[in-house]
Amino acid sequence: MLRTIFLVAAALMAVILGAAWWLLIADSKAPETAPGLFAVEDWRALMPEDASTLPTEIRVLEVGRDKAPGFAARAGGFGTDWNTTYNSIQIVWPDRTLVIDGAVDADTAIGMKQSEADWAFDEPAYETLLAAMLAADQVLITHEHLDHVMAVARHPDPAALAPRLVLNAPQIAALAVFARGTLDPAIANLAPRLDGTVQLVAPGVVIVPAPGHTPGSQLVFIRTRDGRETLLIGDVAWSLDAVEMLTTRPVLTQYMIFDPNEDRAAVKAQLRALHDLMATNPDLIVIPAHDGNLIVGLIADGHLTEGFRN
Numbered sequence: 001m002l003r004t005i006f007l008v009a010a011a012l013m014a015v016i017l018g019a020a021w022w023l024l025i026a027d028s029k030a031p032e033t034a035p036g037l038f039a040v041e042d043w044r045a046l047m048p049e050d051a052s053t054l055p056t057e058i059r060v061l062e063v064g065r066d067k068a069p070g071f072a073a074r075a076g077g078f079g080t081d082w083n084t085t086y087n088s089i090q091i092v093w094p095d096r097t098l099v100i101d102g103a104v105d106a107d108t109a110i111g112m113k114q115s116e117a118d119w120a121f122d123e124p125a126y127e128t129l130l131a132a133m134l135a136a137d138q139v140l141i142t143h144e145h146l147d148h149v150m151a152v153a154r155h156p157d158p159a160a161l162a163p164r165l166v167l168n169a170p171q172i173a174a175l176a177v178f179a180r181g182t183l184d185p186a187i188a189n190l191a192p193r194l195d196g197t198v199q200l201v202a203p204g205v206v207i208v209p210a211p212g213h214t215p216g217s218q219l220v221f222i223r224t225r226d227g228r229e230t231l232l233i234g235d236v237a238w239s240l241d242a243v244e245m246l247t248t249r250p251v252l253t254q255y256m257i258f259d260p261n262e263d264r265a266a267v268k269a270q271l272r273a274l275h276d277l278m279a280t281n282p283d284l285i286v287i288p289a290h291d292g293n294l295i296v297g298l299i300a301d302g303h304l305t306e307g308f309r310n
């Protein structure tokens with residue numbers, strides 16, 4: 001009898017450990033190679049010859065913040081914290097601006113709260129973002145998830161915003177899903193202005209399609225007037241160490257967070273391509289949208305400027 005109980009307990013333990021391994025660690029490593037996936041030479045070839053047309057600075061506006069365990073952003077990253085930032089990026093020329101991503105509004109931020117102690121939402125910053133979108137020549141998003149679109153989907157003046165929106169077809173199709181509400185017709189009936197190819201959208205700003213995390217995911221490659229190159233990768237990775245360590249999110253996120261699921265194989269291949277791109281281009285600054293520690297460091301270094309210019 002005792003032996004039977006012991007065997008059943010051991011079998012149960014094996015099942016639990018196996019499930020934990022599968023949910024938290026398995027299937028997270030990037031492949032050995034991802035040749036030709038991100039060809040930076042093609043992006044550079046689109047950049048204007050005249051450096052005086054390039055943007056002068058890249059600014060970041062934090063709308064919300066939170067903290068989650070590091071293993072949520074990188075499988076196996078136990079014992080670390082992931083300081084999560086929700087933000088928007090403003091690319092600045094002397095005579096115009098371009099805004100990337102719509103962050104979260106208060107309702108969405110509350111709904112996503114992870115840490116009672118570290119969560120914060122900055123309502124004045126959100127108001128600044130809404131105004132900056134109407135002052136911008138163009139407004140783009142890295143992808144269609146709820147924490148990147150709210151200032152677009154729930155903008156109080158959709159008719160004024162719509163002509164500025166430069167979105168791709170999958171992003172427009174998914175806005176209603178992730179906005180979790182009824183879209184104004186001016187937003188719902190947008191025509192795509194990105195065609196799914198690598199495209200220069202403004203002098204110094206190249207859009208690079210990267211479907212995987214979502215169908216409409218894309219990278220934003222920026223060259224500023226000082227010659228520096230920056231790559232916004234949205235949520236291909238949630239923290240830069242995931243790229244550096246070639247390890248994506250745990251399988252658990254597929255069940256707890258993503259609906260519909262990511263294309264996990266595509267994301268893993270993109271991690272490999274980004275990792276190799278960083279190795280061969282050590283001066284390239286790669287920025288995952290939610291990596292709070294990285295962004296604080298880039299502000300301190302002067303690579304990013306804190307807050308939006310109005």
Ligand SMILES: [Zn+2]
Nearest residue numbers: 143145213235
């Ligand atoms: Zn996302």
Ligand SMILES: [Zn+2]
Nearest residue numbers: 145147148235
């Ligand atoms: Zn996100």
